[in-house]
Amino acid sequence: MDLASIIKGRRSIRDFQDKEIPEEHLLAILEAGIWAPSGSNIQPWEFVLVNDSILIKKIKLLSPGLYGMPKILIILCMNKKRSGRAGRQGLSLAIIDISMAAQNMMLMAYSLGIGSCPIASFNKSGLKELLDIPEEVDPVLMISLGYPSSWPHPPERRPLEEVVHVNAYGKHLRR
Amino acid sequence: MPMENILEDEHFQLLAFLLTSARGCIDEPPIYGPLRLIDAADKLISIIVKKYGRQLTELQEIRRKIEKARNLVLTNEEEFTKTLDELVRSLSKIIKKA
Numbered sequence: 001m002d003l004a005s006i007i008k009g010r011r012s013i014r015d016f017q018d019k020e021i022p023e024e025h026l027l028a029i030l031e032a033g034i035w036a037p038s039g040s041n042i043q044p045w046e047f048v049l050v051n052d053s054i055l056i057k058k059i060k061l062l063s064p065g066l067y068g069m070p071k072i073l074i075i076l077c078m079n080k081k082r083s084g085r086a087g088r089q090g091l092s093l094a095i096i097d098i099s100m101a102a103q104n105m106m107l108m109a110y111s112l113g114i115g116s117c118p119i120a121s122f123n124k125s126g127l128k129e130l131l132d133i134p135e136e137v138d139p140v141l142m143i144s145l146g147y148p149s150s151w152p153h154p155p156e157r158r159p160l161e162e163v164v165h166v167n168a169y170g171k172h173l174r175r
Numbered sequence: 176m177p178m179e180n181i182l183e184d185e186h187f188q189l190l191a192f193l194l195t196s197a198r199g200c201i202d203e204p205p206i207y208g209p210l211r212l213i214d215a216a217d218k219l220i221s222i223i224v225k226k227y228g229r230q231l232t233e234l235q236e237i238r239r240k241i242e243k244a245r246n247l248v249l250t251n252e253e254e255f256t257k258t259l260d261e262l263v264r265s266l267s268k269i270i271k272k273a
Contacts, residue, residue, distance in 0.1 A: 057182060058182065061182070061188060061191035061192070061195070062191065062195050063195070064192055064195050064196040064199055064211055064214070065199075121199050121203060121207065122195075122199075123195045123198055123199065126195065155249070155250045156250070
């Protein structure tokens with residue numbers, strides 16, 4: 001599969017099959033995360049891998065935005081000690097860095113036939129309590145993983161002509 | 176019910192959903208409010224159907240409309256609102272008939 005097909009084919013999956021993800025695929029997804037760019041190469045991320053179905057059920061109780069029963073959850077967290085090295089911009093840069101790591105993971109997952117969904121609607125303090133996440137680490141985003149029951153149709157995209165401004169804001173791309 | 180089994184209790188699951196949604200709705204996009212409410216309604220229908228069995232076809236119809244609304248919430252707010260109107264009409268029919 002070429003890169004454009006992977007980028008355009010990825011969908012947010014909210015209904016999963018009861019089928020295990022091979023460990024080598026899971027490691028490939030996690031590794032894709034650590035190869036994301038990060039400001040000043042700070043790599044402010046910590047990934048909490050959840051593969052225990054009972055724990056996933058407990059996390060679901062704290063996560064209104066988590067649909068379906070995924071086989072795996074990856075909780076992408078910000079290590080504030082690391083992000084602090086970037087000065088006042090540290091927190092916002094870390095969010096950007098973690099988002100890029102998340103996208104890497106979801107694209108890798110899709111290339112392996114695995115569905116994913118990025119989820120921000122979870123209770124962060126509840127999750128910290130449940131997973132023993134220390135004070136200096138904050139959960140930012142959760143990715144659910146599993147084989148999809150179906151691949152949804154893509155939602156409409158704003159066209160390039162609307163989104164792209166050439167040389168000055170308001171001068172829209174013409175094709 | 177022993178506390179260690181409470182995670183299996185659908186009422187407790189609904190309780191957890193409502194409380195975490197209440198907190199989440201403070202920070203999240205306003206449209207997530209109605210989404211959480213229809214998700215809660217869906218969970219409540221599961222509880223009612225389990226209690227009374229499968230004869231509640233009107234509630235299953237409401238559930239189908241909830242699923243339709245859920246698929247529209249982030250892509251077509253106008254259609255989402257129309258589907259919520261349909262949901263309330265279906266509910267009103269049940270209330271009228273009862």
